[in-house]
Amino acid sequence: MTQTAESNAHYKLTHLKALEAEAIHIMREVAAQFEKPALMFSGGKDSIVMVHLAKKAFRPAKFPFPLLHIDTGHNFPEALDFRDKLVSDLGERLIVHKVQDLIDKGIASEDPGPYPSRNRAQIPTLLDAIETYRFDALFGGARRDEEKARAKERIFSFRDDFGQWDPKNQRPELWNLYNGRHQMGENIRVFPISNWTEMDVWQYIMLENIEIPALYFSHERDVVTRMGQLVPVGDAPFGAREGEEPVRRTVRFRTVGDMSCTAATDSPAATLEDIVAEVAAARASERGARMDDKTNEAAMEDRKKEGYF
Amino acid sequence: MSAETTQSDLSTSTNANQGMEFSTDAYLDMDLLRFLTCGSVDDGKSTLIGRLLYDSKSIFEDQLEAAESASLSRGDERMNLALLTDGLRAEREQGITIDVAYRYFATPKRKFIIADCPGHVQYTRNMVTGASTANLALILIDARHGVIEQSRRHSFITSLLRIPHLVVCVNKMDLVDWSQETYEKIRTDFEEFAARFEINDITFIPMSALTGDNVVNRSDKMDWYQGPSLLHHLENVHIAGDRDMIDPRFPVQWVIRPQSDEHHDYRGYGGQVASGVFQKGDEIVALPSGMTSKIKSIDIGGSEIGFASPPQSVSIQLEDDIDISRGDMICRPNNQPNSGQNIDAMVVWMADQPMVVGKKYTIRHTSNEARCVVKDLRYRMDIETLHRIEDATDLKLNEIGRVSFRMTKPLFFDPYRQCRATGSFIIVDEQTNNTVGAAMIIGETSS
Known part of the structure; x- marks a missing residue:
């Protein structure tokens, strides 16, 4: 039997299908190698894609892990509604661990300043969830194209019992062989869509017809311009500050994080096709709309070393 | 410049x-x-x-x-x-x-x-x-x-x-x-x-x-x-x-068994196709049991597809209820991988602690885990001159050599030159849990 180029072309896999296959393989590997995994679910598009991939990996059975939401209390109301609907349609278990509870207990604290972000307070909350539920592996939807510290992180990212990442001491990761061995108390963060770009995620959402929150599509919203960015204005504590005048504009969100640190962009993109075309032409990165990454050059690396995703 | x-x-x-x-x-x-x-x-x-x-x-x-x-x-x-x-x-x-x-x-x-x-x-x-x-x-x-x-x-x-x-x-x-x-x-x-x-x-x-x-x-x-x-x-x-589309190899990663009335007959073997093509109706053999059956269906997330080729991740259902679990391999009766416990491989050492002849390690090969003992370092390769150093006694960080292993159970493998996915394994230190070596299988150890 001879192997011809033509017969192989028949089996050609598009890049999206190749990325999907890789992610499914990673998810099953975690299910097999760990006792208590969980899937981090924020309600953002990347975690929605992760849920979709988990369906591909495990259906018609249930997921061998719950979803975990680290709730900062700074959510867009639309994102919370979407989360609850998705979970009920899915029939899977959702665990919500609230930053506010940890602040009340004195374990986490608000950043100083009049308008604190709860980005940093997520870290002790996440570590508390890991300890409470004894999770040994957590899926995250982070991608290597988002940020340069992430570009260096393994798919199985080993964390010590303080949740810390040691970038200089990462396990070699070869072929599709993942080493999840760990001591009691240690855990692994797993990033099945590490190799996806923002464009891949949008294309995949379009290809698979995945439902996402309306926040991602063009809509009218009151915003103020703060530090050169369009900041959404909501109920307290996210109202306009002194001297700011809210303006109604046609915007959408490229990324959905906390209301306190996610900026909108002017956009008429009302369909997935529009969004894909907009991403193709975009000249600013997605995390450019995340004020939390702008603190300093190594903001992400430093947060990861403390236990952040 | x-x-x-x-x-x-x-x-x-x-x-x-x-x-x-x-x-x-x-x-x-x-x-x-x-x-x-x-x-x-x-x-x-x-x-x-x-x-x-x-x-x-x-x-x-x-x-x-x-x-x-x-x-x-x-x-x-x-x-x-x-x-x-x-x-x-x-x-x-x-x-x-x-x-x-x-x-x-x-x-x-x-x-x-x-x-x-x-x-x-x-x-x-x-x-x-x-x-x-x-x-x-x-x-x-x-x-x-x-x-x-x-x-x-x-x-x-x-x-x-x-x-x-x-x-x-x-x-x-x-x-x-x-x-x-x-x-x-x-x-x-x-x-x-x-x-x-x-x-x-x-x-x-x-x-x-x-x-x-x-x-x-x-x-x-x-x-x-x-x-x-x-x-x-x-x-x-x-x-x-x-990619090799000729030699079908499917390492089983995860068994999908829904605990629901609607799907109580479903028993799917989840995995990523390592090489070759699998189709509905194909006769298969499961290793190591040697039991044979036919492919009843192939699906991704419950949606049936016609065939599966590398590197697709799919779920395969068989006509017969035979005992297959993680680490087993599904292939064709007339096209099977090598099976052996004594294996020679080229090893790249990746840890500060050198590889020690006589020491036991854990290995991960496809979806399988086994233990092994390093029997012999046949030679170390000088990667500057490409000369073989026959009297080498250990492999240090970044060194490359040919190593003979004895596995605690048979591996189902192909030489790395034929198939990367079934011809590679990683070596894990049992004390530190670190990945300490990468191995590319040459074949069974020749005496």
Whole structure:
């Protein structure tokens, strides 16, 4: 039997299908190698894609892990509604661990300043969830194209019992062989869509017809311009500050994080096709709309070393 | 000449995507090429990657601005493109690349994943890591210096890891007056020593990453070169033939058994096709049990598909209820892998603690885990001279050698040269749990 180029072309896999296959393989590997995994679910598009991939990996059975939401209390109301609907349609278990509870207990604290972000307070909350539920592996939807510290992180990212990442001491990761061995108390963060770009995620959402929150599509919203960015204005504590005048504009969100640190962009993109075309032409990165990454050059690396995703 | 370049240098180059009409359908038909770049800062590697990313619009303005302001605050006179690629604080501070960084770009034809690896000998393990998943390797040669020891080492690793395609970028041609003679000399030198390796497809491209000649666009300064530009080659190199579609191998990863009335008959074997093609109705044999059955259906997430080929992740249901669990392998009765407990492999050692003959380790091979003992170090390879050192007693960090193992149970394997997925395993230290070695199977140990 001879192997011809033509017969192989028949089996050609598009890049999206190749990325999907890789992610499914990673998810099953975690299910097999760990006792208590969980899937981090924020309600953002990347975690929605992760849920979709988990369906591909495990259906018609249930997921061998719950979803975990680290709730900062700074959510867009639309994102919370979407989360609850998705979970009920899915029939899977959702665990919500609230930053506010940890602040009340004195374990986490608000950043100083009049308008604190709860980005940093997520870290002790996440570590508390890991300890409470004894999770040994957590899926995250982070991608290597988002940020340069992430570009260096393994798919199985080993964390010590303080949740810390040691970038200089990462396990070699070869072929599709993942080493999840760990001591009691240690855990692994797993990033099945590490190799996806923002464009891949949008294309995949379009290809698979995945439902996402309306926040991602063009809509009218009151915003103020703060530090050169369009900041959404909501109920307290996210109202306009002194001297700011809210303006109604046609915007959408490229990324959905906390209301306190996610900026909108002017956009008429009302369909997935529009969004894909907009991403193709975009000249600013997605995390450019995340004020939390702008603190300093190594903001992400430093947060990861403390236990952040 | 440093690897730095100015933003205006980049901006003047013709944009790869200029005039490109965005088409959704075209994007959905793209395939994926994973390639490796190896080299150190001086080779112009960062400049080359910077140019590929910039010319394919994969660097965003805010990322450029961040690199620009970081360059200024470091006191660099021009924008240092390496700051775009060096992600860790220690790397930026020391001006070196320590670990593999993954970069992404796409053209209308293909999506590319670059495993950007440090080139120095003390980072051999990082290069091997990046090489393990690559379809193609880019080796940079400085036209002024020709083939040096580092080029040899990189070519050896490319051949050891069986990367099917190699592109030799003869860079900095602007500094040798675009000389055909210089290029041809390098090409001849390279071919001479590469004849010792099994690399099937080698392409040579003379270029200047700094000026952009032959990177994205054909150069007008080297009329004597008739070949494609680097990007054109990357977009068109034929990779569909790299995968084995003949020998069906399906390592079972996870058994899918819904605990519901609706699906109580469903029993699916989840896994990623390692090689070959599986179709509904195929007769199969499960290893190690040797039980046979037929494929009842193949699905992804409950939706049936006609056939499965590598690297698809699917779920396979069989006609008969036979006992199969994680670590088993499904293949065809008339086409089975080797089975054996005494195995020889080329090993790249990756830990500070040397490999010790007589010590026990855990290994991970496909979806299987086993224990092994290192029986013998047959020889160590001097990766500078490629000589075999027969009286070596241990393998230290970044060293490569041929090792005989005794496994606690038989492995179902193919030689690495035939199948990367069933021919590779990793070695795990049982005390530290670290991945300490990468192994490429040669075959059963010959006495």
